[in-house]
Amino acid sequence: MKRYLPFIIVAVLGVAAISGGAILYRAKLPHLLSIPEDKAISSNPDTEKMHIRGNPDAPVTIEEFGDFECPPCSTMAPYLDDRVNEFKPHVRLVFRNFPLSAHKHAHEAALAAEAAGMQGKFWEMHDVLYREQSTWSKGDNPHELFDAYAGTIGLNVAEFNKDMESEKVKERVDSDHARGLSLGIKMTPTVFINNHELPQEKRNPEGLHGVIDEAVKETSQTKGKQK
Amino acid sequence: MSVVRFRNILYVIVAIVSLAGLADAIYLTVQALTGETLACGGSPDCFRVLGSQYARIGRIPVAALGTLAYFSVFTFATFALFGYARARLFLTLTVTAMFLATLWFLYVQAFVLHAYCRYCLFSAAVTFLLSGLVIALPPSES
Numbered sequence: 006m007k008r009y010l011p012f013i014i015v016a017v018l019g020v021a022a023i024s025g026g027a028i029l030y031r032a033k034l035p036h037l038l039s040i041p042e043d044k045a046i047s048s049n050p051d052t053e054k055m056h057i058r059g060n061p062d063a064p065v066t067i068e069e070f071g072d073f074e075c076p077p078c079s080t081m082a083p084y085l086d087d088r089v090n091e092f093k094p095h096v097r098l099v100f101r102n103f104p105l106s107a108h109k110h111a112h113e114a115a116l117a118a119e120a121a122g123m124q125g126k127f128w129e130m131h132d133v134l135y136r137e138q139s140t141w142s143k144g145d146n147p148h149e150l151f152d153a154y155a156g157t158i159g160l161n162v163a164e165f166n167k168d169m170e171s172e173k174v175k176e177r178v179d180s181d182h183a184r185g186l187s188l189g190i191k192m193t194p195t196v197f198i199n200n201h202e203l204p205q206e207k208r209n210p211e212g213l214h215g216v217i218d219e220a221v222k223e224t225s226q227t228k229g230k231q232k
Numbered sequence: 233m234s235v236v237r238f239r240n241i242l243y244v245i246v247a248i249v250s251l252a253g254l255a256d257a258i259y260l261t262v263q264a265l266t267g268e269t270l271a272c273g274g275s276p277d278c279f280r281v282l283g284s285q286y287a288r289i290g291r292i293p294v295a296a297l298g299t300l301a302y303f304s305v306f307t308f309a310t311f312a313l314f315g316y317a318r319a320r321l322f323l324t325l326t327v328t329a330m331f332l333a334t335l336w337f338l339y340v341q342a343f344v345l346h347a348y349c350r351y352c353l354f355s356a357a358v359t360f361l362l363s364g365l366v367i368a369l370p371p372s373e374s
Contacts, residue, residue, distance in 0.1 A: 011314040015307045018251075022258060022303060029262045075272035077283060105272055143346075192273030205267025 038189050040068070040200035046099060054177075056100045056127045059089040063097035064224035065199055065217060070101045070185045072193040073115060074108035074142045079135040081194045081208060088213050095221045100131060102181040103193050110147045113169075115178045117151040120168035121160055122177075129158040199224070235370045243313040246323070246365050247306050253358035254302035260295035260351055264288070281349035286340045294337075298355060301330050305362060320372060327359070327366045334359040 046055070046066055067085060071078040089098045102119070104111035114134050121130030133154045134141070141147040155165040168174050185195070196203040199220050207216055260282065263269050269282040281287065287294050304326050311319035334356045341348050 007314070011310045011316070014310050018306060019303065022254060022299070025255075026258045026262055026299075029259065030265060033262055033266045033268065035266060035268075072272060076280060077270050077272060107275065108272070192271040194271065205270055208267070208270060 035205060037202040037204060038195070038197070039202065040188060040197055042200075044184070044188065045200050054180075056122060056131075057097050058086065058100070058128055059097040060094035061097060063095050065092070065096045065220045066099060066197075067096060067217070068099045068101065068197040068200075070103035070181075070190050070193055070195040072103055072105050072108055072111045073118065073131075073134040074111040074138065075105065075193045076138065077208075078194045079138045081196070082132070082135045084208075084210050084213055085196070087210065088217050091214070092217055092221055095224070096217060100127075101185060102178045103185040103190060103195070104178070104182065105193060108142070110142055110144075112178065113147060114141070114151070115181075116169050116174055117155070117165075119174040119177045120165050120171075121155060121158065123168045123171075123174065124160050124164060126158050126160055130154065130160075133158060239370050239372075240313055242365055242369050243309045246362060247309040247313070249358060249361055249365065250302045250305040250309065253355055253362070254299060254306065256351055256355050256358065257295050257298035257302050260355075261293055261299050264293035264295055275350070277347040278349040278351065280345050280347035281341055281352055284340075284345055286337070286345070301326060301333075302358075305330070317372075320369070324366055327362050330359045331363045 085098055089096050102115040104115045118127055118130045118134060121127055141150040152162055155162050198216050203216060272279050308319045308323035312323055337352060338356055
């Protein structure tokens with residue numbers, strides 16, 4: 006018996022490790038969110054209050070909840086932009102601020118993007134913030150860098166600073182964040198394509214292409230049937 | 233206390249310590265497989281480490297290799313305890329490889345990513361402890 010004991014012990018541990026891992030995996034497997042119809046953008050088409058990239062009337066909507074200090078968001082940003090260009094004019098991208106409290110400068114960065122938006126340059130600031138994320142996120146005072154970025158993209162810097170302090174800009178960030186919380190969002194980036202959350206494993210150029218392609222075909226078919 | 237008894241106690245401690253590392257590595261592997269490391273939500277520093285290119289070799293999460301390594305340590309320590317002659321050699325080789333890998337990952341966290349993940353630091357501590365225990369093993373009679 007003693008001869009086989011080490012084999013038995015190791016086998017028991019192996020089974021316990023695999024079972025434990027499987028239970029943990031099932032428990033941690035993310036449950037995909039959906040945007041209910043009453044909260045969907047199509048039911049509230051106030052495009053004035055949204056930041057839209059691409060055709061504002063596109064049938065397919067990518068709604069991204071992002072945090073400018075979140076590294077996966079900056080990785081994802083160019084993928085999304087490329088897909089919007091690829092599927093022009095069928096796709097539009099809507100960005101929502103969802104700064105996480107774990108990120109020291111994320112809220113300030115969201116204010117900077119919204120303040121740039123007051124001068125019609127939200128997406129320019131969005132792009133710079135993601136591109137330069139590794140620089141400003143490490144500093145103690147990113148505001149100076151935000152000013153520099155504002156100057157680079159052609160904003161009136163004095164106006165930009167005033168807007169960053171304004172209630173209107175704060176309200177926009179808070180309203181996006183509140184929308185995210187009401188949808189059950191906990192992490193960033195969270196991306197919805199026509200109100201259905203994009204699964205984690207599709208967060209790459211190929212995965213995104215497949216899901217958007219399917220959504221475009223689906224909407225074309227629906228339109229065809231309506232005609 | 234006889235040398236044999238002391239050695240056997242060390243093998244038992246090695247096996248128990250490796251279980252702590254195994255639990256940590258399983259947790260990190262599951263995080264990588266569910267895609268949690270591809271999103272921000274918890275500790276930003278942990279994400280920087282676990283979501284970086286250094287956390288995967290091709291498509292395989294490094295944590296999965298860690299799981300395998302800790303399981304091997306447990307296996308070899310158990311077999312060595314039951315007197316299997318070659319188990320000790322394999323145990324020493326595995327722990328040496330883990331020690332070197334740990335040094336590399338600590339370097340990456342400190343000087344490349346400038347961020348530390350507490351789960352990785354825990355794993356590093358476990359590996360250093362295992363290394364110490366393996367060094368402390370009295371030489372075998374053979």
